[in-house]
Amino acid sequence: MIEEPLPGQRAGRVMLIIAWLLAIALGTWLFGNWQEGKRNPNQAPQSRHGEGFIEIRLASGQGGHYLLDGRINAESVTFMLDTGATQVAIPLAVAERIGLQKLRPIQVNTANGTARGWSTAIDSLQLGDIQLHQVAAIIVPNMDGEQVLLGMSALKKLEFTQRDGTLVLRQNTVE
Template sequence: MLVLAWIAGLALAANWFAGLEERQRNPNQQPDSVRTDSVIEVRLDSNRQGHYLVGGQINGTDVTFLLDTGATFVAIPAEVADGLGLRRGRPVMVSTANGLAESYSTQIDSLALGDIRLQDVAAGIVPGMTGDEILLGMSALRQLDFSQQGGQLILRQNRQ
């Protein structure tokens, strides 16, 4: 019985530390939104590496975004795109940090970051991209106002 208690305790501790590690990697798993009459605002904390990761949704499915103001469009790993049911459009060559890569154009019907909602966002499906993080590039970010202050990135969407 004591051995089972130790095993259960170790399993709980491992689970807790895994959750802690994930919260440090992505401190914005469920971002808070502030609404006024004219603006929806989402504040993101940077992780230890200075990156801004945030939990969001594409077409109603939970995903993790890595904000990248240097990316022209939203870049989605092919495996993730397949899971989201996104259709591959015309092939396009894109320039990445690792050189030229093949990509396929696609359209995201809806993209959500907290209470911020974007519609009809141009994106690319990138077969050579690994991992499950989606690069949130300028095809989405140009629809928002954003600024950086004290380790936070502030995203604002004007309400119509």
């Protein structure tokens, strides 16, 4: 004859199972955040204000890339700094999500060849406390992912230096 567990024993087993499930879920969440932090260590960039300038220091992520969370027209995006890109390049899905208008059609030269895209204008681009206005950009329909390439149309408005895995972006606030 099989004995039924007492009500207290059954509740204890259920609580143990729930505790294990919560521990596994918490571990998964923590590991995911740790991985994201290694990929993009600049999710909340700190700005430093000096006499006549604002600067942010960026740590390189996995693979040596500089990723940075910021905003385009007050909408959150993740940037990848790309000094080889002439303009800020925005994937079509991101452009649609943040409400950018396609202006005139253009040909875009990429590492994978020529593609079509559209010019657009960014009213406001924010990197930490650094604010840029009226930045030329392109919308690229076949660009994978959610990352916006922060190209020279934005970077030329800043001073930047890179040394020992740290990139410093500086905006002069005195004309």
